[in-house]
Every structure is written in structure tokens, then in C-alpha cells.
């Protein structure tokens with residue numbers, strides 16, 4: 001009975017259970033339907049948004065654009081720009097409007113400027129590979145200028161205070177830099193600024209004249225302009241047919257650019273004619289990022305001088321820096337573009353350190369200004385070391401989403417320029433840094449030794465002692481450098497005969513084996529470094545040193561893959577090599593030129609000799625043979641010196657190639 005009852009009970013509960021299940025299924029279906037409808041609504045909304053974006057000329061990814069809009073809807077509103085006249089350094093950011101090319105590439109605007117802040121919205125995908133999200137990076141500067149703000153607004157807040165400072169007539173040195181990725185708007189901004197500077201300088205001088213005040217800054221002040229560029233280690237006058245200039249430091253430590261022309265401008269139109277001519281003469285090339293990328297640092301100097309004494313009363317330097325590039329952008333570049341980029345990046349690093357040191361001076365004592373670290377900082381030495389110096393840096397950024405990484409690099413660079421004060425490192429931190437540095441040197445020493453031993457090269461103990469800090473060598477005047485590298489001329493008289501017989505001996509005897517040369521070179525190395533009276537290394541020794549370096553580099557890359565050299569060491573070595581290439585290139589060109597000139601002279605001599613022989617019946621065949629022998633000997637000497645130099649140069653190019661591959665993480669396969 002009981003059993004039956006329980007069966008009945010079960011029977012009674014069955015329809016109830018079915019109902020519940022049915023309800024649950026219906027609920028699920030309703031939810032699925034709601035989701036489907038929501039998805040359709042979202043799809044429709046997405047299509048509508050996409051159409052709207054397209055109508056606004058914005059074909060980029062609709063989801064990312066939506067996420068950026070969402071962020072902007074709750075972003076802080078931009079603050080009005082306020083002048084910070086007393087600051088030694090002003091750092092600001094300018095965002096340019098999105099370009100047609102970027103729109104065609106379906107890029108979207110990924111930068112928001114809400115003065116003084118800037119946000120970079122980097123588009124990302126989650127690990128599932130489909131969920132989109134945005135990473136927002138915020139920066140704060142003295143000013144940030146959105147795309148709709150004009151160059152005039154930017155000028156009023158950033159460059160006008162510099163103009164005013166120079167016009168005080170106290171010898172102030174002011175510098176305005178435009179820094180940023182190629183194609184981000186540096187030249188556009190700088191050109192606008194140049195026009196406004198021209199107007200303002202002459203207007204203020206005229207007003208002072210009318211008011212009869214500011215005796216020193218009125219009609220007795222002349223405005224002169226010089227304009228030069230630094231391109232691939234060369235300094236060229238943009239107002240004088242790109243004439244090559246020498247950068248020298250005189251006995252008082254003043255940097256002098258020899259041969260640089262200064263032109264007087266008597267009104268804004270004169271001034272702009274000069275500046276336009278300079279801008280037209282700049283070195284440009286097509287890069288991956290910009291069809292007409294300025295590959296040089298252009299420095300336009302406006303000097304305010306006393307018309308009577310010529311004394312400098314103020315100097316404003318407007319510097320349009322070459323476009324910054326990352327290592328990965330230079331992967332497909334040829335050697336020239338690569339060495340250019342390396343030189344540019346080196347000078348930008350040096351510039352950052354110099355401005356940082358300028359910022360720290362006055363507050364934390366005198367910080368060391370490493371202005372000798374690049375030609376750019378060397379020519380601007382007084383802008384960093386003068387007690388009356390002011391600097392503005394305008395970091396220009398492109399708004400496109402594909403440039404986000406570049407933009408982050410630019411903003412981080414600008415951020416670090418005015419970061420913590422240099423020189424306020426605690427003692428403990430300094431000690432820690434010293435220990436680290438010592439350990440790093442020791443590691444390199446051991447690694448070098450192991451590699452040399454592995455490749456059967458001799459090891460000299462003192463070679464591995466940490467090198468003493470070297471003073472940066474000063475550039476010699478051109479005459480010196482030319483004479484240094486001209487092939488030695490045979491001397492006259494008995495001396496000459498003696499020399500030539502020596503060289504004859506050398507010519508007949510077999511050249512010593514390579515290994516022997518190497519040992520000789522090594523032995524001579526400590527002597528040359530320890531005694532200043534010893535002759536400098538010959539070009540053969542230099543070449544051997546380069547060959548050794550290349551072999552070492554090969555071995556280092558081969559033995560330990562990418563870990564062979566530390567990143568920072570490889571970059572430092574690359575920068576050093578590029579510097580050497582520029583120096584060597586100039587020496588090679590000079591040597592080639594002098595070889596051609598001397599060869600031409602020898603050819604004339606040879607012609608004369610032949611004429612003499614052919615014109616006289618009673619000529620001395622002995623005299624003819626001796627003279628001809630001398631000419632041939634000299635020709636051989638010229639060619640051998642030139643080809644030695646060329647080989648050394650080639651070795652250096654090879655070294656650069658290997659280092660570039662190493663730095664760009666593009667190791668050669670062995």
C-alpha cells in the first residue's frame with residue numbers, strides 16, 4: 001500500500017517536474033533570443049557608427065574608435081594655457097591633425113590632448129585574440145596643444161618668452177627645439193615659429209626705438225642670421241651652398257664654427273628670405289615614415305648684436321631636429337640611412353642629457369653638462385652652459401593609431417628631459433651604480449678574454465685592465481688632418497735616395513705573414529699608448545685593429561647568439577663606429593683628392609721627361625731611367641697608401657653592418 005502510494009505520489013509530481021523543465025527551457029530560449037536581439041542591435045549600432053565615422057572621413061576600426069570616444073566623454077577638460085616665463089625649461093607637446101595617407105590606411109585618432117595632459121590610447125587585443133581593449137597612457141607637460149590649436153597659440157606660450165628673454169639685451173641664450181617622429185610636424189611648426197619670431201623681433205626693436213627706452217635693444221642693435229645643418233657627422237652652411245664647416249673649441253673653451261656665414265637682416269622680409277633659402281637647402285630623403293623626411297638637425301641662429309661693438313646681446317637658436325626613429329624602422333635601410341639614423345639617435349640621447357643637466361643647474365649645484373657627446377650638443381654648448389640660458393622643447397606627435405609606439409617613445413623622451421634633477425642621486429644609490437659599473441666592466445673583460453682565447457689569439461694582461469677615462473679628442477683643423485693622412489712625399493737629395501732604396505728593399509722582400517704583423521702590432525700598442533713621443537699607429541696598424549674588432553664581433557655573435565654583447569654595449573659600440581666612419585670617410589676623401597692631385601703632377605712630370613728624351617738626340621738614358629723609376633715608385637706608394645686606407649674603411653663598414661644587425665636583433669646566420 002505504502003509502495004503504491006509512493007508510486008501515486010510520483011505520478012502526481014511528474015507533470016509538475018515537466019512544467020518546471022519546460023519553464024526553464026523557455027527561460028533559456030527567451031534569454032538566448034534577448035541576446036540575439038541585443039547582438040543584432042549592437043551590429044546595427046556598429047553599422048550606423050561605422051557609416052557615421054565614414055561620413056566624417058574616419059574609416060578606422062569602429063570598436064577602437066568607440067572605446068576612445070567613451071574615454072573622451074569622461075576626460076578632464078583642457079585647462080587654459082598659462083605663461084610660465086620664469087621656468088628655465090619648458091616642455092610641450094603638439095598633436096597634428098590626422099593625414100590623408102593615414103586615413104587611407106584606416107588609421108584612427110589615438111591621441112587626446114587636454115592641456116596640460118596628453119593621453120595615448122593604444123589599441124590592444126586580449127590573449128583570446130578577439131577581445132579589443134585600449135590601454136590609456138597619460139603624460140603631463142607644461143603645455144599640450146591639440147590639433148585645432150594654431151601655431152600662433154603655441155608660439156605665444158612657448159617661443160615668445162624666449163624672444164622676450166633675448167630682447168632683454170643681457171646676453172641671454174635661448175633655444176627652441178622641435179623633436180619628434182618623422183612626419184609628426186616638426187618642420188611645419190618650426191616654419192611657423194620662424195615667421196612669428198621675425199615679426200616680433202623687429203616689432204619690439206621698433207617699439208623700443210619709438211619709446212626711446214631700452215637703449216641697448218633698439219636701432220643700435222643689428223639682427224643677423226646664420227643657418228646650418230648637421231648631417232651624418234658633417235656640419236654644412238645652409239646659407240652658403242652647403243659649404244662644409246669645422247667645429248672647433250678655442251683655448252678658452254668657446255665653440256667656434258669656422259667659415260659659418262652670418263647675414264644681416266634689416267626687416268622681417270629680409271629675415272624670411274634668408275630662412276626660406278636655408279630651409280630649401282636642407283638634406284631630405286624619403287624614409288618609411290615620410291617621403292620628404294629631414295635627415296639633418298637644422299639650426300637657425302638669430303643673433304642680436306651691438307651695431308657699434310658687435311658684442312652679442314642675445315641669441316635665439318631655433319632647432320628643427322631630424323626625425324627620431326626606432327631601431328626596427330631602420331631594418332630595411334641601406335648603410336647610409338642606417339649610419340644617419342644611428343648618428344641622429346646618438347645626438348638625441350646626448351641632447352636629452354644636456355637639457356637635463358641644464359635643468360638641474362642652479363638647484364642642485366653645477367651638474368656636468370656632457371655637451372661633447374655629440375656635434376649637436378657641442379655646437380649648442382653655450383645654450384647649456386651659459387648662466388643665462390632658457391630652453392623650450394616642442395615634442396610633436398602624430399595622432400595615428402599605427403604611430404602609437406613612436407608617440408609613446410617621443411613622450412617618454414620629453415618626459416625624461418624634465419624629470420628628476422640630475423645630481424640628487426643619494427650616496428647609497430651612487431655606490432650601487434659604481435659597483436654595478438665595475439661588475440659590468442669585469443664581465444666584459446672576462447668575455448673578451450674567453451673569446452680571444454677560444455679563437456687562438458694572444459692575450460695581453462694589461463689589455464684587459466679597465467681603460468682610464470679618456471678626454472674626448474678635439475677635432476683638429478682641416479689642414480692638420482689633411483697633412484696627417486697625406487701619403488709621405490719622398491725627400492730630396494741623399495735622404496731621398498736612402499728612403500727609396502729602403503722602400504725598394506721592402507718591395508722585393510716578401511710581405512710578412514699576417515700573424516706576424518698582428519703580433520708586431522700588439523707589441524707596439526702599449527708603447528704607443530704609454531709614450532707620447534712615439535709615432536701614432538700607422539694606417540696598417542689601424543686596419544689591423546679594425547680587422548681584430550670585426551673578428552671579435554663575429555666571434556662574439558657566433559659563440560653566444562644575441563647574448564654576445566649587452567644591448568647597451570652594442571649600441572655604444574655602434575655609435576662609436578659610426579663616428580669613426582664619418583671621420584674616416586672624410587680622411588679617405590681628402591686622401592683620394594690629394595692622391596689625384598699628386599698623380600696629375602706626376603703625369604705632367606712624366607710627360608716632360610718623355611718630351612726631353614724625345615727632343616734631344618744626346619739624352620742620358622741613365623738619367624731618364626732614374627727619373628722614371630722615381631716617378632713609378634711614388635705612384636706605387638700613392639696607390640698603396642690609398643688602398644690601405646680604403647681597406648681600413650671597408651673593415652669599419654663591415655663592423656657597422658654587424659653591429660647594426662646585432663642592435664636591430666637581426667643577427668646574421670652563420
Ligand SMILES: Nc1ncnc2c1ncn2[C@@H]1O[C@H](COP(=O)(O)OP(=O)(O)OP(=O)(O)O)[C@@H](O)[C@H]1O
Pocket residue numbers: 095096097099180181182183184185186187188189290292293294295321322323324396
Ligand atoms: N599642425 C599641423 N597642421 C596641419 N598639417 C600639419 C601640421 N603638422 C604637420 N602637418 C603636415 O604633416 C606633414 C608632415 O609634417 P612635417 O614635414 O613638418 O614633419 P616633420 O616632423 O618635420 O618630418 P621629418 O622629420 O621627416 O622631416 C606635412 O605635410 C605637414 O604639412
